[in-house]
Amino acid sequence: MVTGLATRAFLQTRGTARASDYAFLGAAPAEPWWRAYRDATAFDHPTVLVTSDGERWAAYLSGIPSARVDAVGSVVRYTLVLDGPCATPDAACVVAAVGAWLSDVANGRGDRPGGRLGAALDARFPASDVGRWLPGSRAAELVPDERHSGRTGSDESAVRRKGAAHSGGRIGDEVQQRALSALAALPASVAGVDEPGDWIGAVGAPAPRAAFVARVAALVGGTSGRAVLLNLVGGPGEVHPLLDPASSVAVLVESPDPQLARCTALRPVVEAKKAPAPPARAGVAALGIALVPLVAMVGALALTALVVTLLVWLL
Amino acid sequence: MSTASNSDPAEELVFRIGLVGPSRVGKTSLITALLRDSQRLLQGTPVSLRPSGTATEKRIAQHRRELDGSLLAGEFTPGALRGTEEPFTFQLLLDSGVRGIGERGTGIRLELLDYPGGWLDPATRPHDRDADWQSCQRFLQQCSVLLVPVDAAVLMEPTSAAQLRAVPSILTTPEVGEVVRQWLKERNWRPDEPALLMLCPVKCESYFDDNGGRRDESEELLSRVRRVYADVIEAVPAEAPHVRVVYAPVDTIGCVEILHAEWTPDPREPSGVAFAAHYGVRWPARQAVKGADDVLISLCKHLVAAQQRVESDIATDKRTAADHAREYADRDEGFIRNIWYQLSGERARRAHTALVSSHRAGEADARVSALADVVADLARRDPSGRVRQW
Numbered sequence: 001m002v003t004g005l006a007t008r009a010f011l012q013t014r015g016t017a018r019a020s021d022y023a024f025l026g027a028a029p030a031e032p033w034w035r036a037y038r039d040a041t042a043f044d045h046p047t048v049l050v051t052s053d054g055e056r057w058a059a060y061l062s063g064i065p066s067a068r069v070d071a072v073g074s075v076v077r078y079t080l081v082l083d084g085p086c087a088t089p090d091a092a093c094v095v096a097a098v099g100a101w102l103s104d105v106a107n108g109r110g111d112r113p114g115g116r117l118g119a120a121l122d123a124r125f126p127a128s129d130v131g132r133w134l135p136g137s138r139a140a141e142l143v144p145d146e147r148h149s150g151r152t153g154s155d156e157s158a159v160r161r162k163g164a165a166h167s168g169g170r171i172g173d174e175v176q177q178r179a180l181s182a183l184a185a186l187p188a189s190v191a192g193v194d195e196p197g198d199w200i201g202a203v204g205a206p207a208p209r210a211a212f213v214a215r216v217a218a219l220v221g222g223t224s225g226r227a228v229l230l231n232l233v234g235g236p237g238e239v240h241p242l243l244d245p246a247s248s249v250a251v252l253v254e255s256p257d258p259q260l261a262r263c264t265a266l267r268p269v270v271e272a273k274k275a276p277a278p279p280a281r282a283g284v285a286a287l288g289i290a291l292v293p294l295v296a297m298v299g300a301l302a303l304t305a306l307v308v309t310l311l312v313w314l315l
Numbered sequence: 316m317s318t319a320s321n322s323d324p325a326e327e328l329v330f331r332i333g334l335v336g337p338s339r340v341g342k343t344s345l346i347t348a349l350l351r352d353s354q355r356l357l358q359g360t361p362v363s364l365r366p367s368g369t370a371t372e373k374r375i376a377q378h379r380r381e382l383d384g385s386l387l388a389g390e391f392t393p394g395a396l397r398g399t400e401e402p403f404t405f406q407l408l409l410d411s412g413v414r415g416i417g418e419r420g421t422g423i424r425l426e427l428l429d430y431p432g433g434w435l436d437p438a439t440r441p442h443d444r445d446a447d448w449q450s451c452q453r454f455l456q457q458c459s460v461l462l463v464p465v466d467a468a469v470l471m472e473p474t475s476a477a478q479l480r481a482v483p484s485i486l487t488t489p490e491v492g493e494v495v496r497q498w499l500k501e502r503n504w505r506p507d508e509p510a511l512l513m514l515c516p517v518k519c520e521s522y523f524d525d526n527g528g529r530r531d532e533s534e535e536l537l538s539r540v541r542r543v544y545a546d547v548i549e550a551v552p553a554e555a556p557h558v559r560v561v562y563a564p565v566d567t568i569g570c571v572e573i574l575h576a577e578w579t580p581d582p583r584e585p586s587g588v589a590f591a592a593h594y595g596v597r598w599p600a601r602q603a604v605k606g607a608d609d610v611l612i613s614l615c616k617h618l619v620a621a622q623q624r625v626e627s628d629i630a631t632d633k634r635t636a637a638d639h640a641r642e643y644a645d646r647d648e649g650f651i652r653n654i655w656y657q658l659s660g661e662r663a664r665r666a667h668t669a670l671v672s673s674h675r676a677g678e679a680d681a682r683v684s685a686l687a688d689v690v691a692d693l694a695r696r697d698p699s700g701r702v703r704q705w
Contacts, residue, residue: 014398014433017583018485018590021338021433022400028443035401039370042377043401062400071589072339074398111381131583135441232373302658309651 007084007091009179010172011121012062015131018071022079025125025133027172029081034060040242041230044077046110046203048098048229048252052219058083059094059216061101063231067113067122068130075113078121080179084220091220092188093180099189099213102229102252106204120185124178133171189213198243198266200236200251203229205261208252215250225249236266329424330618333458335494337487338432339398340466341517341567345607346405346427347378348517348567349614352607360692361412364611367424371406382568386600391571402430402447409615423618427462428454435490438585455494456501460511460617462610463491463547467516467564468592470539471532472576477588481578484586488543495547499554510558511617512551514540515610518592520566521573523701526605527597528572536564537703548705559617562703563610569603571596609698640669 010029014022034049041047049060062079070076082094097117104115113119192210201208215227226242229252233239239251243266253260334342353364366372378396385391410422434440434448455461469486473479483489495512502510516536524531540562541548551558571594581589644665648656656662 012400015583017581018337018339019433019436019439019585020583021431021439022398023433023439023441024443028441038401038403039368042374042403044397044399045377070339070398071584071591073591074339074396077397077400079400135439231377232370234373238369306651306655313651 006088007082007093007180009176009183010081011125011175011179012079012081013066013125013130014070014076015134016068016070016076016127017131020070020131020134023135024081025130025171026175027169029083033058034062034081037228037230040228040233040239042232043079045231046101046105046229046254047231048101048227050094050098050216050219050227051247052086052222052224052226054086054222054224056083056085057091057094057220059098059220061097061117063110064101064104064121065109065111065113065115065118066125067118068127075111078118078125080121086220086222090180093183093186094220095213095217096186096189097183098216098227100186102203102209102212103189105229105254106206106209116186120182121179123185124182133175194218194250195263195265196248198249198251199263200239200253200260200266201263202255202257202260203252204254204256207261208263211263212250212252228252235260236264239266329426330460330621331454331458332425332427332614333455333461333498334427334429334464335435335455335461335491336432336464337435337466337485337491340432340464340486341396342429342432342464343378343399344382344396344567345462345464345515345517345565345610346429347375347382348565348604348607349611350375350407351379351602352604353611356608356611356696362422363410363412364425365408365410367406367408370403374403374405382602386568386570386596386602391568391594391596399429399431402428402451404428409618425614425618432487435487435494437490452494452497455498458498459502459508459621460513460614461495461498462513462515463495463544465514465516465540465544467519467522467536468573468576469590470516470543471522471536472573472590472592473578475578478578478590481584481586481588481590482543484584485588485590486543488546492544492546492550496550496554499550499558502555502558506555506557509617509621510555511613512547512558512560513610513613514544514547514560514562516540516564517567518571519564519606520569520571523564523566523605525699525701526566526569526603533564533701537562551705560705561613562705563606563613563698564701565606565610566604567607569605570598570600606699606701609702612696612698613702637669637672640665640672644669 010024010027012022012024012028014020033051034043034047037047037049041049043062046063047060051058059082060079062077064078064080066076066078068076080097082097084091100117100120101115104110104117107115109115109118190210190213192207192214194211194214199208199211201211203209212227212229215225219225219227225248227250228242230239231254233251233253235253235255235257239249242249242251249266250263251266334345336342350364350366357363366375381396385396405427407425407427408422409425412422428451430447430451434444434451440448465486469482473482498512502508519536520526520528522528522530522532522536548560551560574593574595577589577591577593579589579591580587583589644662647653653662656665
């Protein structure tokens with residue numbers, strides 16, 4: 001399958017050299033929108049975030065192990081950021097990528113090389129190219145993606161970026177092409193039956209995984225909502241901050257809880273309303289009514305005495 | 316003072332601690348080692364140091380799992396631990412153990428910002444991370460404590476002139492020095508604030524014989540730190556003489572030992588040389604942090620002393636407010652006004668306000684007292700013989 005350019009792809013990784021820290025190759029997404037989830041997931045561990053407003057979708061897949069290792073022997077990881085318009089043929093690559101990544105995580109390849117997604121990316125991104133395209137190397141100048149950001153480059157930083165835009169843009173296009181080609185080589189994922197509304201399930205269990213893939217397919221197809229694999233969330237009690245009546249969410253977590261072996265509906269926390277005050281008893285009410293004239297009379301006398309006292313005191 | 320406060324400054328104070336070190340030096344490992352060693356240090360006291368918030372708690376747990384798994388497998392490579400991709404603020408709570416009514420616990424919240432060390436070098440920092448780095452710099456400038464983790468193996472393993480020449484580049488010493496100098500200038504504007512700069516060699520287990528190691532090269536390590544970080548150390552008296560400089564080496568793993576170091580020519584490294592250390596695991600292959608208690612003692616002495624000053628001010632303010640409230644409640648307003656205030660409930664309202672105010676002052680006093688006990692306790696503890704103060 002040849003993917004067109006409606007879908008955009010950005011790839012973050014690091015080089016093997018100590019100085020080549022994690023950076024996007026060529027071009028970076030205009031906004032780091034995934035950071036909204038930073039309290040719910042550690043981005044250096046397996047994470048999937050897919051969101052759609054019905055017109056455009058955006059996807060973030062991180063923690064993907066490469067076969068490359070860095071200067072101290074750590075497995076180097078990829079982060080893949082994609083976005084595009086809904087209901088286009090290109091969007092199928094996201095479903096394939098998410099399906100492959102979830103399968104890798106479930107099969108214990110979430111933190112070591114050998115997974116399908118990592119291998120597909122490794123095949124298109126040899127260490128020599130990655131090394132050349134990272135910031136600091138002569139070939140690479142990283143520029144934030146401004147094709148769709150709508151920003152004008154008026155500040156000093158933008159001027160600097162513009163100088164590097166040509167080479168950065170070229171590398172960005174190459175990276176995008178290779179990343180989409182890697183995803184296109186993945187086998188199509190079999191989507192299960194999605195559960196409606198908000199739910200949570202374990203990534204290790206086949207049913208929630210298949211439902212999650214189905215949700216992702218719906219999101220890129222034009223349904224608004226979210227599908228997220230989070231690693232700092234343990235169970236239903238910890239996902240309430242993510243719930244939003246305007247945007248349903250499917251949540252996968254790494255959990256051995258047998259209850260999460262199937263999709264478990266999430267219910268929004270409804271704050272307990274204050275119990276209404278019990279009605280006053282009829283006798284008390286009647287007594288109150290009877291006392292009103294008496295209290296009013298005493299009050300009038302007291303008020304008069306007070307006014308007189310004040311006048312005397314003031315004069 | 317670099318304290319920020321939440322909604323109620325008396326409830327929880329926030330101290331920011333800066334970390335300045337290159338990529339893969341072991342910033343995250345140092346934070347984890349601090350937490351692990353603190354349990355031993357604070358045993359028998361009501362005080363505890365613990366992760367604050369689920370995100371920090373789980374990240375620490377993830378890091379520990381990776382390390383413990385690697386050690387149990389009988390092999391250790393620094394590569395068992397992941398590098399940092401996105402900035403993350405570790406939130407720890409030094410909990411006084413004293414609870415106010417309905418409170419979660421009171422104490423000092425420590426915020427440590429972890430970020431990709433590669434951002435230190437403008438040549439390798441991605442341009443799209445400039446704003447992030449500026450945000451990190453702002454955080455660092457606000458800190459009253461700056462920790463500089465140093466990879467002990469990089470300092471100690473060079474044997475040739477070429478390898479020695481590569482050390483500043485691998486440790487990004489010039490970039491670290493620049494951040495420290497900026498921090499010192501900021502401290503110079505605040506001469507009344509206590510400030511602490513800590514040079515913390517990490518992965519030191521191969522160079523000390525007090526934690527299962529076979530050789531003692533501690534003096535050589537100290538000497539090399541002094542030599543390589545001479546600019547930083549000498550900048551302190553010139554830029555901010557009130558800043559305390561403490562040298563505190565840490566065995567972040569404890570049960571490993573360098574078998575051999577590898578220096579290979581690599582044109583991708585700015586120095587032209589790549590360094591890798593290969594470790595063996597000492598049985599029983601359990602993490603045995605050493606030296607983190609020294610860091611913690613220095614940190615606690617500094618932070619709690621500063622905290623105590625703030626809390627003491629708050630307690631005084633609250634006590635004064637309580638006294639004013641009581642005086643206001645009991646004030647003789649004249650015969651008619653006294654009767655009127657009694658009838659209208661004003662007197663009762665004033666009495667209630669005074670009671671609440673007095674209660675709060677009492678709680679603040681209790682916290683100060685608890686923290687004062689900790690200060691005294693920590694002050695009684697001598698740092699180990701590893702520590703130097705300049």
